[in-house]
Amino acid sequence: MALYKKREGKSGIRGQLYETKLISLLYLRAFHDDTIEEFQIGANVDDVGQFDDICFKVKVKEHEKPVVMFIQVKHRDDKKQSPQNYNLSAYFKSYLKIREKFHDKDLLFRGRFEDTECLYVIYTNASIGLTTSSEALAGSDFFAKIKNLIGTGGTVSQIYNQEHVKSLCEVYIKEQIRHLADHIAQCINGEIQFEMVLMPDVVRCYHVVLAQRVVDVSDIQPEGYRVATFRKDFFDTNEEYITIFKYELIKDLRKKIKINPHGLEQLLVEFVDEPTDIVKLSKLIGIALTYDNGQLGLEIANKQIQSKYKPILKQMLISQSTMKEAVDLAAREILSNVNFKVPAAFGNKDLTLRGSDAKVRQRIDYLVMRFKNLLENYKLTSMDPIVTVDDSQEEGFLRLNGGIAGAIGNIFVFDDDPQFMKITDNWRQLEPVAKKLYLKLIKEIPNVIEYKFYFKVNGFPKLSFDYNNHDKSLVEDFLNRLLFFHNQDNVDNLEQILKEEIGYYQFNQSNYFQAKTDAIFLKYHDEVQKWWMGLKKARYLTGDGKIFQQSISEVIRDPLMNAMHEYCMDKIKKYNYKFNDDAVSSLKLEDDLTTIVTTDNITLTVIKVLHNLNTKEHVVLDFSYIANLPTIDRYTLRKELIANYDKIVILICNDVQECEDVKKQEKKDIIEIVTVRNKNTIIVTNRAPVEILKNYFPNADTILHDKKLCLFDLSEGTQTRILATGTVKIPGVEIKLEHFLKGWPKPCPQ
Secondary structure (H helix, E strand, O other): OOEEEEOOOOOOHHHHHHHHHHHHHHHHHHHOOOOEEEEEEEEOEOOOHHHOOEEEEEEEOOOOOOEEEEEEEEOOOOOEOOHHHOOHHHHHHHHHHHHHHOOOOOHHHOOOHHHOEEEEEEEEOOEOOOOOEOHHHHOOOOHHHHHHHHOOOOEEEOOOOHHHHHHHHHHHHHHHHHHHHHHHHHHHOOOOOHHHOOOOHHHHHHHHHHHHHOEEEOOOOOOOEEEEEEOHHHHOOOOHHHHHHHHHHHHHHHOOOOOOHHHHHHHHHHHHHOOOOHHHHHHHEOOOEEEEOOEEEEOOOOHHHHHHHHHHHHOOEOOHHHHHHHHHHHHHHHHOOOEEEEEOOHHHOOOOOOOOHHHHHHHHHHHHHHHHHHHOOOOOOOOOOEEEEEOOOOHHHHOOOOOHHHHEOOOEEEOOOOOOEEEOOOHHHOOHHHHHHHHHHHHHOOOHHHOEEEEEOOOOOOOOOOOOHHHHHHHHHHHHHEEEEEOOOOHHHHHHHHHHHHHHHHHOOOOOOOOOHHHHHHHHHHHHHHHHOOOOEEEOEEOOOOHHHHHHHHHHHOHHHHHHHHHHHHHHHOOOOOEOHHHHHHOOOOOOOEEEEEOOOHHHHHHHHHHHHOOOOEEEEEHHHHHOOOHHHHHHHHHHHHHOOOOEEEEEEOOHHHHHHOOHHHHHHHHHHHHOOOOOEEEEEOOOOHHHHHHHOOOOOEEEEOOOOOHHHEOHHHHHHHHHHOEEEEOOEEEEHHHHHOOOOOOOOO
């Protein structure tokens, strides 16, 4: 069974229903599509950023690559939305995170990213004013298939212009710097052995820049490492990206500092009293304060301090120049005397060719030979020739130790156009091994210094923090794959589409008779909802799961019982309430007993009973519904309950007393239906007299009263939602519930 890690679903009830109905539709279509060899569907997939609502992987026949759609689902009651409401920066960061997950054992991420067609989809019923069509993908052989699989009408559009490319390139570099700072902080803290420092792509990409702009690197020590110390000019530079690196490094280093709440609050008090004091601001960077575009934030675990100071800090505006001064001061205080070990290759001070002199000469000969072969395809003309070096070259030629990646920053330096590199003309300053390679190159290829080089190799060392063509191509790849499925059907219309397609597929199955479409929909959607709300590890929905067929089979096998169950559950699910653990455990239900639970709110108690049962098989029925059934249907229901003897029956009795005037035969039938089972029955009723309850449920073992039904017995998330959306009506005014409970406006008179 294929399992994946998932986060808890966070959507409100309309959003949840939109997601689960869309999943139901995708599963239904994929399951019945003969051109799909296999598929996997995951919901709320962990650690993929914004595109975690639905992850849908399909392998289409005659299409070489599998397609994975990472979908964010947004239902809007107000259909008019601006494209500015969609956070391209967050989406791009999610794209980067997803790229890194490939090669995972997880079914969704098997294989290389390059061998998978990944699409990033914003799926919404909103009209977001995009007119640009999806031209980048319109000609691809799988695009029509994707539209048919997940579309419900509407439009498919893309956002793409040079301003977006530029802004996302800057986002990418800042993300790279953040990861780089995190890794260097681990090196300083001794969490990474020096041999492993250059393992991450981000360090291999920027280690030369670090050695030129951030740290001084010593000669090789006898033990085989170099020592890095922070350069004096690093603390005073005004360069934006280096300032960001300083800020992120300070934050990462200070994460481990433990400061008691009293000491932290004292620092905050002093800063709030004098927010222009650079020294006081510098002491809080990384310990408590965050900074983003002039706005201070508070990042600490202590909720009391958070609630007290977060609103105060939110009102403060700190200029970038003030923050830079504070960062410089904190960096000087923390890093002035810091040093850490790095490998011999760090910074490319020299080529790292290991072995005897003979082996070094042999390696230099190999590199020169490879250069000769490379340059054969390029002829010098009146225009400067540009030599492209990409991943198609032999790995040994490209690598850091013993390859040309180790020559970046010593032999290869920036050309006048920083997108390209050239052979240095300052060869006398080269370290010994690099000098040997340089002299051999000049001897064997006299005109080599006239060429320009464009290194198009993933993870190759850079000579600046600025973005280059390789970074730009990454952003363009993301924008080419970002699709807006907008003006799609809303949650109610989606249900209608789902019912119509269920009817179509069910009608065309020769081994089934035509079952009631609504009942199949309710059962099928209920199964998808249970899966959606599942545990931290869940199974993918696949072609082997057969949820749709199982739903049809169950409805056909026990049509009356299932129809009644789905009717009851449809009403209960609309509340989308959850109770806290204490409230759930307060209802002490025992297995193999018939229990009467009296309550002041039947719906809430039924929800709590369902929480108590967790994944146990159950069916929810309504007493008054049974009372109004024709005699033959009551007989049918009795047979179905006998056939499902192991299922727990939850019987809702809104008002038993009202049923006292039913005919004698009907009353006898109802009692037989209930008492046919001598175990696994839970009757939830209002506070009816015990004598009446005993008449209907003579085999009841226990009678409980559910007391914990107030607002504070609900889960924290449910409380928050109720407080945010609930209202209280008092004469002449309607106010938010959260304001009412805080005592504002004044409570209405008694």
